[in-house]
Amino acid sequence: MNLRIIQAMIRKEFAQFFRDPANIRMLIVMPVVQLLLLPLAADYEVKRVRVCIVDFDHSQLSHELTGKISANPHIHVGCTAQSFEQALQGMERDEIDIALLIPAHFERDLVMNQNPVLSASVHAVNGQRASVGSQYLMQILADFNRKIRMQWLQLPKFNPVPLVDISHTYLYNPRMDYPSYMVPGILVILLTMVGFSLASLNLVREKEIGTIEQINVSPVRKSEFILGKLIPFWILGLVVLTLGLLIASVFYGIYPRGSVGTIYAFASLYLLAILGLALLLSAFAQTQQQVMLVSYFVMLVFILLSGLYTSVESMPPWAQMTTHLNPVAHFIVVIRMVVLKGSSFRDILPHVGAMAAMAGILLPLAIRSYRKHF
Amino acid sequence: MKGIPVIRANELTRKFGAFVAVDRISFEVHPGELFGFLGANGAGKTTAMRMLSGLIRPTSGTASVLGYDVYRQSEAIKRSIGYMSQRFSLYEDLTIMENIRFYGGIYGLDSRLLAHRADEMLRQLDLELQRDQLVRSLPTGWRQKLAFAVAILHRPRLVFLDEPTGGVDPIVRREFWEWILNYVALGNTVFATTHYMDEAEYCSRLSVMVDGRLAAIGSPSELRRQYGVHDMEELFLNLATSSFT
Known part of the structure; x- marks a missing residue:
């Protein structure tokens, strides 16, 4: 693997990304709007x-x-x-x-x-x-x-109804407030959507314009190409995460109880899996429309079965099984554990293992599926 | 005098389903040649070129490029050739310099060599003042010249040019071919497709493709003599119409 080649690819992606003001706006406006509006709307407390x-x-x-x-x-x-x-x-x-x-x-x-x-x-x-x-x-x-x-009524000598009362103590989220529960989850969705759509659209756009042929006829290896496409969006994903965590603390007063480092470590792994999947799907798509449609389908299934809105425990058993294969579900569990419960890296190890396995399968698959000749 | 052929194709064929795009073509290209590949749109020129540059696999036949086999060593071929595709290959949303840096980078040029070649190239193209301008803002002729310059940035011994002068005005076209001749004069080999018959006269040797087959091959003067025609336009029309009978 030639680092100079990967470096040239990364520089080019960033130059293109920041050339278009729409991209920068999306990178900043999307997290802000989603994190400020969605938690307010996605409120399950039944009032009135x-x-x-x-x-x-x-x-x-x-x-x-x-x-x-x-x-x-x-x-x-x-x-x-x-x-x-x-x-x-x-x-x-x-x-x-x-x-x-x-x-x-x-x-x-x-x-x-x-x-x-x-x-x-x-x-x-x-x-x-x-x-x-x-x-x-x-x-x-x-x-x-x-x-x-x-x-x-006249009370009997002894009360026939045993007076056992249950008093609740809500651990980890004592005031049962929805933002603490929803904001971390929405941050995961945000990271997923930004990373996934940016990476897949980017690769397929090169196919549409035809510049990919010029890369295919060059000595760039498949692995160098995929890494050159992945690393820029991996970095942008972590930028979105940082922005999201800032918004969570400034606007909602949510500070992770666990270590922020744990969140970043898991997010880094998570982005590898998600971007691997995005690049794998774009290997098979010819147009941006195709890849948008497929991404939309995949994202919708991942998000609906992620446990963000409905708890995984109340899903039917088959649906619960799917969450093990759903990267979004893993990250939502992990970020809630770390933010609300203060879980450590050791506590989330099973999820780290699952995510490493997904990245370990999806990335090589993306590299294999990318075709330099036909 | 000829040396080992740079390209050697034998019965090279590519089918897309039932359609035979390239039909058993055999030819050789020698070092230092400017080899022209003439033909109408859809005659199979681009498919043949894409097979030779390792972008698509042949269906049958054999071919070697710079001594490498097109089936098994396509990546080795890609390391040693330059390629300018028919579709515009530079990034329009990047500046001239950013494009040069990117393409130099993916061919593994180190930054000092790259900076040196970029300066030299921009001076020759007279684009020194526009180096930080977006490629989008350049006129077509300049873009094509820039694309060629970028394709030879890593100084390949063999360059494939797929209709390099499409949509370019006659003056720039002539400049363009002078550039190509200069590069050939350095001892390199250029393989170019075109459907402008007047451009065929620049070539040391050329072949005419009709419906996927090689209808004629030779130097321009040989071909004129052999077919009793005055120019390549006439030759091409003869060959193309005879294929219908």
Whole structure:
């Protein structure tokens, strides 16, 4: 391998990259916009569940229950309907999430210990909202139940219901805030997209323009060519990572608990695998459109199965298996471990091994697949 | 006087599916020759040249270039030749100097030698003041001259030129061929394709390709005598039309 050749290729790539202001803008604007906007949008906390209470009882207790529900910060009592039909119409119009029906004689039945039944109808088009929303409501009702017992019912000598309460402590992300969880993950996606698209488009563009023929007829070896194409984007990938980590600390106050060096070490390996894949795919594409389409498909599958938005544990077993082969999934796990949990390099060793194996397969494959003659 | 042939092709053939692009051509090119490859568009000139420079594999037949086998030693061939492709081969978004540095670099020239040759070359091309200008901004004729200069930056003994003067005005074309003749005069060999028949007169020997086959080969004067024609245009028209009968 001739270092002078690789050096000439790297210099040329950088000269071309920085010649085009659009590239520089993309390198800076993309991380900033993605990291500032996406974490805000990708927020799974269900706030403001809109509840409509249909009260047929109009008793002191039903008012008390209504008041208690309205007082919950996550719930917004949007309307009080006169009939259940009216509440359902509101749901049709997407104005409410849950319709809670308080039956007539609610208070009387409760006091007479006749187990009145409240019925809640939940708008379940958005499953997440439906389940979290009804959980909030259940909690309020359970609490309400307990208080009623205390107030109205004579307590037995000993409490027949064992009062075991679970108190939660959220380790690693004590305030359960979404940015701490999402920002590192989005940073991974960013790094992946920038690296992948820059490298694959670059190689295929040379095919389109025809300059690649001039390289193919030169003594540049396949390995020198692939390294000459890979190293510039490897460096740019690490620049994006640096920019992303800066944004995470300045705007979100997220400082990795573990060492930044561990993140860079893993990212370096990760970029080798991702760029290897990008260059492998571009060996088979003839036009930028082709490679864009294929990259889009690959990226989408990688990202959706990466555990960024949905937890890997809740995937079906076959999908969980695929995450072992998904570089994005590995990096997302690793960056969350290091940033939130403060994991050390030793803790992430299994992932390092997997990534090294991927890079070790994809890079030689990219070199082999690149054709200097036809 | 002729020495060992620089190029020796024997029954060289390339098929693309059922289409025979190059059909059993045999010829030799000797050191110090300016060898012309004439033919209409699609006659197989470029395919033949790409086989000889190691860019595509022949389907059958044999060929050696500078003593290297085109099947097994294509990378050794690439180290020793210069090549200027039909499509514009310089990077338009790089400056003249950046292009020179890149191509010099991938042929392994060290920076001192490269700087020396770049200076010499830019002086000859009269482009010293434009060295930091983007190639995009140069007129076509200059770009082609620059592309040729870059193709011989590593001083190859054999240079392949694929229609080097396409889209260039007659004055620059003449300058261009003088340049090529100068390079040949240094003892190098040049193999050039063209479909401008007047350019054939610059060649020491030439061959005419028609539909993938070699229809004629010889020096311009030999060919004129042999076919009883006044110029290459007439020869070419005779050969090309006779192929239809």
